[in-house]
Amino acid sequence: MKVVIPFALIFVGLAALIAMGVTQGGIPELQVEQVLAGEYPGREVKVHGFLESIQSGERPLRFKVRAKESPDVMMDVVCDRTKPDTFQKDYDVAVQGYWNPDDNTFVAEQIFTKCPSKYEAEAKEGLGSPDMVLDPAAADETSN
Amino acid sequence: MNFDYIDFGRAMERVSLGLTLLVIVLSLIAIRAKDRRFILAARHGMIAGGIAITLAAACLVAAFFDGVYGIEYVFSYSESKLDPQYKFAGLWAGLDGSILFWAMILGVVGAIVAWSFRKRGMDPSGRRLEPYVYIVYACVQLFFLAVICIESDPFTEVSAGLVAMLQERQGALEGALVRGWLPTDGRGLNPLLENYWMTFHPPSVYLGFILYTVPFAFGMAALIAGEFSSYWIRTTRVWTLVAWLFNTNGIILGGLWAYEVLGWGGYWAWDPVENASFLPWLTGTAFVHSVMIQERRDMMRVWNSLLIAMTFILSIFGTYLTRSGIVSSVHAFASGVIGDWFLMFLLALIAVSLFFLFYRMRDLRSPNTVDSVFSREGVFLLNNMVLVAIAGAIVVLTLWPKISMEFLDRPISVNVPVYNLVCTPFFALLLFLTAIGPNTAWVRTSLSRLVRNLAGPAILAVPLAAGTQYLAYAVVRGEAANLDDPIASMAHFYPGFVIIFLGWWIVTALGWEVLRTVNAHDRIRRTGGRGGSWISSFLRVGLKNNRRYGGYLVHVGLAVLAIGVAASSIYSxxxxxxxxxxxxxxxxxxxxxxxxxxxxxxxxxxxxxxxxxxxxxxxxxxxxxxxxxxxxxxxxxxxxxxxxxxxxxxxxxxxxxxxxxxxxxxxxxxxxxxxxxxxxxIWLGWILMLAGGLFAAVPIGKRKVGLAT
Known part of the structure; x- marks a missing residue:
């Protein structure tokens, strides 16, 4: 019993804080199509996509984010922040902010790009079929 | 004659895999036939397997230095003009190499563990556990070697697709693909990774994760073998501390790297990758405290087995989290097949650990119980609960996008403020327990004694905390004028007070405790007519019980770090x-x-x-x-x-x-x-924590740990 009471108190306290945190501070994660369809207008959301193009690299930063599933669907984004170093075309990007339906633009307050060591899987996808391996003997000859 | 890096590296990987399988088979036969010759063979297999995988890793490093760009991994993370330190760091710069690095460290550590079993006159419990330890350890090693050999081989040759792309890029493609052409240079390491922390931070994180395998293997071996003494706890104490030290070091080096390089002025963002390294730290810290209860009160045997299993599983969970793409984040890897491997391994670990825990539950129960909350074991138990609770909360918050998707049909992410809201009160509770813990005695402490020992340091901590806040708020932040207006200053001045006060209280309470102990020792020496200064008494006390005073230094480091975190984040x-x-x-x-x-x-x-x-x-x-x-x-x-x-x-x-x-x-x-x-x-606290941990781990103290009654 001596152990159960403090454990229960800690558990209940923690559960209450988590519930309070996620209900008040949780941010819906959306895809580009959902934002364009008008879900959560004016409310803070996080949107995932690929960086399509950069219209202005100076502040305010202006760029287009492409939908992950539908390559033709784009969302205009404006952000009064510095351009991140790993901000390159076709890279995975997430923007946090709100959709402004008046000028059909997403106003981003934060941009999330990935740590440079984590692009390996995507990079590999572009390297061709793994079953097309060259003759190892030739590899040895050329590279040594 | 050209050396064939690819063939040699692959051969060594497979030799290591074969030897590891052999270790498992030989150990099983040894247990069944009760024949020590098989144990000796398994021991040599562990050492040979470690040597083989080390040779494979050395071969990859040599390929980096020799510029063997026909290996896709070398091509992807190196180039001829790359500094030598980054060529060396290429071993862990990418996914495939990092798994090989993991397997290599596992192999080396496994060989050391096996070598340490050769001692004559070893505890009979050790003799009994040896084949079981090999089985558990080799199973973990087998997983990593299988991932390397089947899914994630860093010795894979450059693909024809890549060669075609590069030839096209270089204008070398004239009508058709030139067979046998290979890149003469590499793509280079991402410039953001060309930083000296790249050489220290990732291996430290990996070492922290990997070294927890030793206490896990011994703990599981004890469970499987039905060996209920504290042998495995005593034997793996140094391994656990070293793992914890690397884990701590890895986390803080990561923060320092982020702070100095990434340009956002921060060092911690509750990113899944950061959480991945913090989770085993929390349960590992709980374990470091909890094993002391088993040593001194012969209690918590089930809990300790559960904690070390949890710590090891969380280190694998962290690896899964970052390699599966299950949660999207600043750091998350794109999803890959390797994530499925880690998920399967994770589920197997959980199932096997829980099975043996339940199977042995009745035998593990101790007749002793916590007599009073105001006792060392009572405080340690509370500290354990808080640490595990924080770990649980971080797992829930990290996975919240997945959990909310499952139950609310919409992914919801949580940011830094939510983590801070949930974790800060529990960190404060943890600091409070850290302040009072060292002033409690085993079995029972009277409340009056506790108050007597802690009231003075608490009173002293108040002006220290106020002074610290004055420096941060008024002098650095330049808001001295606001101090005239209590309402205006309250919003900024008070939020950090609790943490900063608790930090100083830990320092003053420990200082007071050390002072009392050294003074008592000094008095006894003088009464006994022996000479020597107060300083020599101080050194004698410290060296005689380096475990305790090393631990105290870690606590002081944690307190200093907490003060730095509170001041630098609130008053920035x-x-x-x-x-x-x-x-x-x-x-x-x-x-x-x-x-x-x-x-x-x-x-x-x-x-x-x-x-x-x-x-x-x-x-x-x-x-x-x-x-x-x-x-x-x-x-x-x-x-x-x-x-x-x-x-x-x-x-x-x-x-x-x-x-x-x-x-x-x-x-x-x-x-x-x-x-x-x-x-x-923060950085001073880090150094103190490392120094204290090292001091506690060194086997210099002469004091034997016995049961407290």
Whole structure:
């Protein structure tokens, strides 16, 4: 019993804080199509996509984010922040902010790009079929 | 004759895999046949397997130095002009290499563990556990070797698709693919990773994760074998501490790297990758405390087995989290097949650990119980609950996008404020327990004694905390005027007070405890007519019980770190100024002048633009800084251009002056300046924690640990 009471108190306290945190501070994660369809207008959301193009690299930063599933669907984004170093075309990007339906633009307050060591899987996808391996003997000859 | 790196590396991987399988088979036979010859063979198998995988890793490192760009991994993370330290770091720069590095460390550590079993006169429990330890350890090793050999081999040759792409890029493709052509140079390491922390941070994190395998293997072996003594706890104590030290070091080095390199002025963002390294730290810290209860009170045997299983499983969970793409984040890896491997391994670990825990539950129960909450074991137990609760909360919050998707049909992410809201009260509780823990005795402590020992230090901590806050809030932040207005200052002044006060209370309470002990020792020496100074008494007390005083130093380090975190995050100031060459801007108490520019200067693989700054205070120059922007063009085999921002930091006694700039906009440069009060206390706390942990781990103390009654 001596152990159960403090454990229960800690558990209940923690559960209450988590519930309070996620209900008040949780941010819906959306895809580009959902934002364009008008879900959560004016409310803070996080949107995932690929960086399509950069219209202005100076502040305010202006760029287009492409939908992950539908390559033709784009969302205009404006952000009064510095351009991140790993901000390159076709890279995975997430923007946090709100959709402004008046000028059909997403106003981003934060941009999330990935740590440079984590692009390996995507990079590999572009390297061709793994079953097309060259003759190892030739590899040895050329590279040594 | 050319050395064939690919064939040799692959051969060594497979030899190690075969030997590891053999170790499992030999150990099983040894248990069944009760024949020690098989155990000896398994022991040699462990050592040979470790040597084989080390040779494979050495072969990959040699391929980096020899520029064997026919290996895709080497091509992807190296180039001829890369500094040697980064060629070495190439071993863990990418996914495939990092798994090989993991397997290599596992192999080396496994060989050391096996070698340590050769001692004559070993505890009979050790003799009994040896084959079981090999089985558990080899199963873990087998998993990593299987991943390398089947799914993630760093010795894979460059694919024809890549060769075709590179030939096309170089204009070498004339009508048809040139067979046998291979890149003569590599794509290079991402410039953001060409940082000296790349050499230290990842191996430290990996070592922390990997070394927890030893106590896990012994703990599971004890469960499987039905060996209920505390042998495995005593034997793996140093391994556990070293694992914990590397884990701690890895986390803080990661923070330091982020702070010095990434240009957002912070060191911790509750990112899944950061959480991945923090989770085993929390349960590992609980374990380090909890094993002491087993040693001194012969209690918590089930809990300790559960905790070490949890710690090891969380280190694998962290690896799964970062390699599966299950949660999207700043750091998360893109999803890959390897994530499925880790998920299967994770589920198997959980199932096997829980099975043996339930199977042995009845035998593990101790007749002893916690007599009083006001006892060392009572406080340790509470500390364990809080640490595990924080770990549980972080798992829930990290996975919240997945959990909410499952139950609310919509992914919801949680940001830093939510983590802070949930975790800060429990961190405060943890600091409170850290303050009172060392002042409690085993079995029972009277409340009056506790109050007597802690009231003085608490009173002393109040002015220290107030002084610290005054420095951070009024002197650095420059808001002394607000102190006249209690309401205005309250919002900024009080949030940090609890943490800073608790930090100082830990320091003063431990200082008081050490002072009392050394004084008592000194009195006894003098009464006994023996000479020597107070300092010699201090050293004798410390060296005689280095476990305890090393632990105290770790606690002081944690307290100093907590003060640094609270002051630097709550009272941090961010300024943004736009300045042209020759102009001066005011930044808090400083005048910052752009004294010169250096544009697009070619340096090695990049072009450098530097701004020379003079920072003055009251008309006197106190610092010169030259923040830089680099531009790495897409030349040679480097297929993507990459700009980088080079932050410059001037470390003053009370604050860091942290500056970077954005590209030229109309002749002016926009500078972002963070002033971080007392942030150096974080790094000081880190050094104290490492020093204390090392001191506690060194087997110099003569004091034997016995059961407390």
């Amino acid at each position: 100031v961010t300024d943004e100024v736009s300045v042209a060459e020759g102009d001066t801007a005011t930044v808090g108490p400083y005048e910052m002048t752009v004294t010169g520019l250096q544009r697009d200067v070619p340096v090695s693989a990049y072009f450098s633009t530097k701004v020379h700054l003079s920072v003055a205070q009251n008309g006197t120059e106190v610092a010169t800084l030259d923040p830089e922007r680099r531009f790495y063009p897409a030349t040679g085999f480097r297929t993507e251009e990459q700009p980088t921002t080079e932050v410059k930091i001037k470390r003053f006694f009370l604050e860091d002056f942290y500056v970077y700039f954005e590209p030229d906009q109309g002749g002016k440069y926009i500078f972002t300046i963070f002033r971080k009060p007392l942030i150096s206390m």
